[in-house]
Amino acid sequence: MSNPDTSTTQAQPLHGRHALITGAGRGIGAAIAHRLAADGAQLTLVGRQANTLQALAQTIAEQHPEAPRPQVLPCDVTDAAAVQHCFEQAAAGFGPVHILINNAGQAQSAPVQHTTDALWQQMLAVNLTGTFQCSRAAVPGMLATGWGRIVNVASTAGQRGYAYVSAYVAAKHGVIGLTRAMALELARKGITVNAVCPGYTDTDLLAHSIANVVAKTGRSPAEALAEFTRPNPQGRLVQPEEVADAVAWLCTPAAASITGQDVSVSGGEVM
Template identity: 45%
Template sequence: MSVSRICVVTGGSKGIGAAVAADLSAAGHRVVLAARDREALDRTAKVLPGPVLTVPVDLTAPDAADELFGRVEGAWGPAEVLVAAAGAGASAKLTGTSDELWEQQLALNLTAPFRCVRRAVPSMQAAGWGRIVVVASVAAKTGAPYVAAYTAAKHGVLGLVRSAAAELAGSGVTVNAVCPGYVDTPMTDATVAAIAARTGRGEEQARAALARMQPIGRLIRPEEVAAVVRLLLENEALNGQGITVDGGGVQS
């Protein structure tokens, strides 16, 4: 993307979203950071080298996508890139997964990206150019114990990506997903703490166990995921893909 674009990054205050935002900003793009935590947004915005707009928003609210994209359009114009990186996991046995937990996971990991994609697409189609990348997970491609709700949501969002890509093919708008394994982010820190609490193991042991789940023997770095996002933004021939970034664990 040699031209400077208006890039919306949800979940942009930390983790993968912050790494994507930093990468895009360094490449000369205008970056919109959207997340719930205003203070975290401000901290991330301060270290970006280029123009940045912060939008504190709860993406699980029904009108959040309209609020977010309306703010962007009012300040800079229509969004040209959407990176939907907001998400969170939760762990529970299948029989211990409450309706509330189930709905929470679908709301954040599936419904919120859907609403953002739906809101972003019309102006991208009108312009004849757009890029959408959803940060999914290896859980979009394979199942694991104790994460039924999270896995169902991530499988669903990969289905959304594939269907949207097929529908928009030839319009100049591409839709893809990245599917990371365990990444060295605050979300993984929370997973480590949950494992330690459930099993009685120390957090160092729990973190080492997660690192071993990647064949390369370590956690994935957020910057490595951001580099794949950038590839998907630059290459129109990549469409409808779910690119796994996990050191070779899920080969697809």
């Protein structure tokens, strides 16, 4: 990586760094992509819907015409072979991945007695195993360059319990445990590993959850929304851009001493 001048480093602290973001197409992932692009990173956008990723890449390219256009790599993070191929393609385009944002995730609800084996395995596969497989693929390149940032987008569900989402909660607790273990392994290698834990965030995923509550309980949308804002002491939903700001800071040189942490972005829900 070239050494940017001081003014560039201050304005774009991630100038020339290669950042790969999973689940990048919308919501928190898209907000992170916009923020890291503004900070100078070269982006690889990963997800299952190529058309959504291409649209995001086009928008970012128009906003940052001086930077390389983001590369788009459709990939299912639960498929180990596909993940390995994805990282090989990413490196072929922009070199080794310096920054990995493990954002891909799913949330499904069911009482524990009605949680099927399939639901349980799916929640673990997407939220936990996918995070592990992408991290495993990224670490060799980070070790070779002597610098890296891994940020796992977990959830307040990984810091506390929630009813009716036992599989999701278990998976996100696993993500935080994985974060701590990797942080210890890589602490002397110039690589930090942290988790960001959003509370209920204003995304399409939450809108889907609200619609499910309305359909199942007969509550109004406003009543359903109130159930999601109630745990937040600020009485509101977290905004995707707020999560992106926390992620971006953890990727900067200024956060070199921060590793193994699970940072709650939740208006004080978790203290």
